[in-house]
Amino acid sequence: AEVSRERAGPAKLLLLGYLSYVVAGWIALSLGVSQAKPLSALDTLFTAVSAVSTTGLTTIDTGSSYTFTGQVFVCLLIQLGGIGYMTCSSFLFLSFRDRLNATQEKTARTAYSLPDSITPALFIRSVVLFTLGCEILGALALYPILKAGGEAQPVWSAVFHSVSAFCTAGFSLRSDSFAPYVADVPLNLTLAALSILGAMGFIVVTDIVRRFIGKTRHFGFTTKVIAQMTATLLVAGTLLIFLGEGSIAGMPAWERLLAAFFQAMSASTTVGFNTINVGGVSNATLVVLLLLMFVGASPAGTGGGLKTTSFAALIGLVRSTLKGRSSVRFAKREVPPAQLQAATTSLACYCGALTIAVFLLGLSEPAARFDAIVFEAVSAIGTVGLSMGLTTGLSAIGKLILVALMIVGRLGVLTFGLATAVPDETEEEEADNELAV
Amino acid sequence: AEVSRERAGPAKLLLLGYLSYVVAGWIALSLGVSQAKPLSALDTLFTAVSAVSTTGLTTIDTGSSYTFTGQVFVCLLIQLGGIGYMTCSSFLFLSFRDRLNATQEKTARTAYSLPDSITPALFIRSVVLFTLGCEILGALALYPILKAGGEAQPVWSAVFHSVSAFCTAGFSLRSDSFAPYVADVPLNLTLAALSILGAMGFIVVTDIVRRFIGKTRHFGFTTKVIAQMTATLLVAGTLLIFLGEGSIAGMPAWERLLAAFFQAMSASTTVGFNTINVGGVSNATLVVLLLLMFVGASPAGTGGGLKTTSFAALIGLVRSTLKGRSSVRFAKREVPPAQLQAATTSLACYCGALTIAVFLLGLSEPAARFDAIVFEAVSAIGTVGLSMGLTTGLSAIGKLILVALMIVGRLGVLTFGLATAVPDETEEEEADNELAV
Ligand SMILES: [K+]
Ligand SMILES: [K+]
Numbered sequence A, B: 001a002e003v004s005r006e007r008a009g010p011a012k013l014l015l016l017g018y019l020s021y022v023v024a025g026w027i028a029l030s031l032g033v034s035q036a037k038p039l040s041a042l043d044t045l046f047t048a049v050s051a052v053s054t055t056g057l058t059t060i061d062t063g064s065s066y067t068f069t070g071q072v073f074v075c076l077l078i079q080l081g082g083i084g085y086m087t088c089s090s091f092l093f094l095s096f097r098d099r100l101n102a103t104q105e106k107t108a109r110t111a112y113s114l115p116d117s118i119t120p121a122l123f124i125r126s127v128v129l130f131t132l133g134c135e136i137l138g139a140l141a142l143y144p145i146l147k148a149g150g151e152a153q154p155v156w157s158a159v160f161h162s163v164s165a166f167c168t169a170g171f172s173l174r175s176d177s178f179a180p181y182v183a184d185v186p187l188n189l190t191l192a193a194l195s196i197l198g199a200m201g202f203i204v205v206t207d208i209v210r211r212f213i214g215k216t217r218h219f220g221f222t223t224k225v226i227a228q229m230t231a232t233l234l235v236a237g238t239l240l241i242f243l244g245e246g247s248i249a250g251m252p253a254w255e256r257l258l259a260a261f262f263q264a265m266s267a268s269t270t271v272g273f274n275t276i277n278v279g280g281v282s283n284a285t286l287v288v289l290l291l292l293m294f295v296g297a298s299p300a301g302t303g304g305g306l307k308t309t310s311f312a313a314l315i316g317l318v319r320s321t322l323k324g325r326s327s328v329r330f331a332k333r334e335v336p337p338a339q340l341q342a343a344t345t346s347l348a349c350y351c352g353a354l355t356i357a358v359f360l361l362g363l364s365e366p367a368a369r370f371d372a373i374v375f376e377a378v379s380a381i382g383t384v385g386l387s388m389g390l391t392t393g394l395s396a397i398g399k400l401i402l403v404a405l406m407i408v409g410r411l412g413v414l415t416f417g418l419a420t421a422v423p424d425e426t427e428e429e430e431a432d433n434e435l436a437v
Helices: A002-030 A041-052 A068-083 A085-096 A102-112 A120-148 A154-166 A185-200 A202-212 A221-244 A253-268 A283-295 A308-323 A337-364 A370-381 A396-411 A413-420 A427-436 B002-030 B041-052 B068-083 B085-096 B102-112 B120-148 B154-166 B185-200 B202-212 B221-244 B253-268 B283-295 B308-323 B337-364 B370-381 B396-411 B413-420 B427-436
Strands: none
Touching: A002 A041, A002 A068, A002 A396, A041 A068, A041 A396, A068 A120, A068 A154, A120 A154, A120 A185, A120 A202, A154 A185, A185 A202, A185 A221, A185 A253, A202 A221, A221 A253, A221 A283, A221 A308, A221 B337, A253 A283, A283 A370, A283 B337, A283 B370, A308 A337, A308 B337, A337 A370, A337 A396, A337 A413, A337 B221, A337 B283, A337 B308, A337 B337, A370 A396, A370 B283, A370 B370, A396 A413, B002 B041, B002 B068, B002 B396, B041 B068, B041 B396, B068 B120, B068 B154, B120 B154, B120 B185, B120 B202, B154 B185, B185 B202, B185 B221, B185 B253, B202 B221, B221 B253, B221 B283, B221 B308, B253 B283, B283 B370, B308 B337, B337 B370, B337 B396, B337 B413, B370 B396, B396 B413
């Protein structure tokens, strides 16, 4: 019982924090100075939610609909959403005090599922410094590429896309994402590096920092699981798309491999950029992309989805049941029962939320194809932002359904459930519960 | 550890039993006397597997492809598959001896997840007598309806469809299932009654029998959960299809309600008959049918799917996690950890098996629509037999994928996993495992 009572409070704080960012962003994007042409209130809300949740789905073209000022707001919202409102506010707080107060610490632990060995203060300092460092290096690497590619404002484009990649937001100032750059090795690898670093998450980063400064000699279990799962998903996804996707079969082998890798990376890290037309892929590739988006990135990172660690716990559960173990293990380590319960509950909640969302989208978008609806829903709840082309043609109700999915997806279905759940146990049930224990 | 070591042996027996039935059926349907026209070996294998697994998917029309003799073989395979090879052989055995031997008893408990309060001998007697009783009554009820409907052989048609309904097989001698009978109340209700009785399962039936003969005054917990879940799924499914499906919106209200109920019942019980064109339904209705087929029928019944009890355990898991209980409960009773582990493992295995199957079908059927593939895979693993029209046009590899799905679906993904899993623990792992305990 302690697990969720400890978590429900911070979960509510997280939800409120995100919602306040969304409202602030909505207001900023509604200002005349932000808009290059008149935009509806629903479209600016959609942009704000998509940016704060680092999803990247867009009902309107970001580059041509917003002025430079508006684009700066979008970039700030992405940055705030990516690092998390908690980290930012805690960092400011740390300038004055050395330790977080108890509530802030609990919020931090809820948001990032921190192992006990890492202190929040160290964690947050590492996060912010590492984020800024990566984004600056990324912008420096992107600038000459985008300049050579003929972008109108290469400096701003480099900064915007570096932030968008590291925060796995996938927002692009280009209306075709990066289709013309499908064979550009430096651009693909720079975006991939930024996205993978963001998606592997801050636990891994902090672990690396701790090892560099000599505080530990070994990587933690979580870090090892994240590294193993991320590599497995990227390699398997790349190979399956490389071998099975007909629309890239005509490319030279290396270009085809790069395109397959970039699309698998884009789905798995939940960054959501694309160099190939996702709306035109085969059903087999669709399944690969859906699975990668569903599993998603790693905890305490900028990406979404069920999370690689939950997926590992589920693999451990299946293998342990088949082998007849009552304790569930992964990589020879026991998965704690509380984490296993979180993973199985997450799976059930994700499946449930997706079923409801696809049903409602089926009603609100009667002319849409089933695969496009499923893809859109998985993309939104996984905060991925890839689309088969449905987003721009959505009805108003469809847009609101996606807004809800993006918020739920960013907070994590489970955290969202804890935040909104009313403890409705009657006294009788409570007594019954205590007897059972 | 005892759980699966006790179950792996019986699970292997179950798998071998089903496979021997499939081989016997394949041979019987390959005989010249069975075939009304030359049939390929793959199509007769498909029919045998579909009949033994009580799925009802067909690559060829049953009524016109097989002679009366062939149709009798199909009916026998359905009956054997429905009651289960274990029940039949045990019943024969009981004619000579009064008690099952230890291996048979374990097999019975594995196949039907029996509560401890019900003895296998009583269980099997009840099953066979109840099955024959229901099927005879069903045939008597169907005969006048089918005769009035102008069927060529009303007696045989009544017997065949009664068996096919109670065993939730959904095989039909009519090429259009029951589309012309969409507004025929007696036919719809007779088929529904047979299917629901079969799908609610033998635990419920035995419980009712025990109450009638005065051995107990209360229904068991499993019986209550099955009754509650079955009713909820049927009512919710009927309402959602009634309100949301455009293709039946033009019908008179009562006819529309009957059509919605019949299709929801067909998916939920996994019988798989249809009175409306499943290939033409809206995306919203598609989601409802997919969910009902995925959840499926109840344990120890003739139907397939994840099972209503597993679904109840998952609902209990989500609610318990949100309310902060570490013990998982449903309907105020604690779900035993072993059953919860089975339910969550089943969910993970089903999702995994479906993902792999849809991916492979995407490769083997490059021209098929995504929704048709997903529907076909869910229908096959749930042993439902509804189709959006893909089955008859499947490639040879596609047929083999469905054959595998139907066998896996009939045995239950988990039982199948236990049957085929090789205990591959190294000595080191074994030692590690013992330390952990
Ligand atoms: K994204
Ligand atoms: K069936």
